Amino acid sequence: xxxxxxxxxxxxxxAPESRxxxxxxxxxxxxxxxxxxxxxxxxxxxxxxGVAGTRAKGLALLKGPPSDVLLVDLGLPDGSGxxxxxxxxxxxxxxxxxxxxxxxxxxxxxxxxxxxxxGYLLKDSSPARIIDEIRCVANGGSPISPIIARQILDRLRQxxxxxxxxxxxxxxxxxxxxxxxxxxFQAQEIxxxxxxxxxxxxxxxxxxxxKLKVSSKAEAIxxxxxxxxxxx
Numbered sequence: 001x002x003x004x005x006x007x008x009x010x011x012x013x014x015a016p017e018s019r020x021x022x023x024x025x026x027x028x029x030x031x032x033x034x035x036x037x038x039x040x041x042x043x044x045x046x047x048x049x050g051v052a053g054t055r056a057k058g059l060a061l062l063k064g065p066p067s068d069v070l071l072v073d074l075g076l077p078d079g080s081g082x083x084x085x086x087x088x089x090x091x092x093x094x095x096x097x098x099x100x101x102x103x104x105x106x107x108x109x110x111x112x113x114x115x116x117x118x119g120y121l122l123k124d125s126s127p128a129r130i131i132d133e134i135r136c137v138a139n140g141g142s143p144i145s146p147i148i149a150r151q152i153l154d155r156l157r158q159x160x161x162x163x164x165x166x167x168x169x170x171x172x173x174x175x176x177x178x179x180x181x182x183x184x185f186q187a188q189e190i191x192x193x194x195x196x197x198x199x200x201x202x203x204x205x206x207x208x209x210x211k212l213k214v215s216s217k218a219e220a221i222x223x224x225x226x227x228x229x230x231x232x
Contacts, residue, residue, distance in 0.1 A: 020047040021138045024067040026058035026084050027051070027100070028076050029206070031199030032123065036071065036100075039127035046134070055079035059087055066092035069134050072117070074101040074108055075207060082108075082115050089116030096137045100130060102207055104171040106155065109148055119143040123200050124173060147172075169211055170229055177204040182221050182230060 023040050025048070027033040033051055040048045049067045052058040055076040062084075070088050074081040085097050098119035099112045109120055119137045121130060122145040133143035144152070170178065180190045187205065191198045209215060212223045224230045 021045055021069060021134065022047050022049045022067040023069045023071065023134060024048075024050040024061055025052070026055075026061065026070070026072045026076070026081060028053045028073060029199065029203045032073075032203055035127045035197065035199055036130060039131050040134075043131050046131070053077075055081065055083055058084040062087055062091045066095050068094075068096060069138050070095050070097045071100050071130070071134070072097060074099060074103050074112065082111050085112060085115040085117050096140075098133065098137050098143065100125070102171060102173060102204060104147060104151075104173065106151060109151065120148050121145050122147065122173070123203060124194070124196055126197065169227065170208065170224075174204055174208050174211075175229060177201060178208055178220065178224055179230065181205070181208075181217055182224075 023046055025033055025036055025040075027036065030053070033053065037048055037051060040046045050061045050064065052061045053076075055078045058072070058076070058081070070084075070092065072081040072084050072088075076084075081099070081101070085099070088095055088097055096119075097117045098121065099117050100121045100123060101108070102123045103109075104122060112120060119133060119142050121133055121143060125133070125145065133141075136143045176194065177190060180193060185193065187201045188198055190196075191201045194201070208220055212220050212227075214220045214223050221230070
């Protein structure tokens with residue numbers, strides 16, 4: 001009897017129950033959100049707790065049970081994802097907040113971190129990479145895309161705080177996508193050339209059109225040339 005009791009105790013101690021990482025997503029691009037959702041569903045150590053596509057729905061999501069990790073896009077159709085980050089930092093105090101966006105400018109980066117974000121990833125990261133970074137931030141890490149980390153380090157080396165000046169109209173990645181569009185490449189070809197997923201490329205294209213206030217490829221090229229965003 002004594003032996004059986006000891007064996008049962010050892011068995012219980014040897015197999016502790018593991019807890020899933022609860023993940024919530026605030027992302028307006030349906031394709032990108034779907035890719036992330038599928039990646040989370042496919043991760044054995046994660047559980048998707050909610051998906052919101054707007055700032056308003058993201059704020060509403062915060063009224064539910066807190067998640068371990070909140071993934072937020074900054075460019076939401078009805079406002080800034082920074083508002084969601086700020087609210088989550090207040091309401092989900094134990095949650096680890098991570099940005100996943102196409103914005104690379106210093107203003108968005110620093111405002112996100114000041115609002116409470118613990119990580120900042122660009123959308124050129126694959127869903128598989130983002131899953132790894134979700135694990136990282138859930139365990140206390142601060143994953144940051146290399147180009148963003150370099151930007152922060154350069155600013156620190158200059159010994160000053162980031163300037164909250166106007167953000168560049170198009171990010172480096174958006175200019176690269178626009179340049180390939182100008183050369184006649186289609187979304188699938190651009191995805192292959194830039195080693196991105198097709199839905200990430202489509203996100204960039206949609207953001208380019210929105211920023212340039214155009215609705216077609218020809219208009220985007222014309223407007224970009226007029227603004228000096230493309231080489232002749």
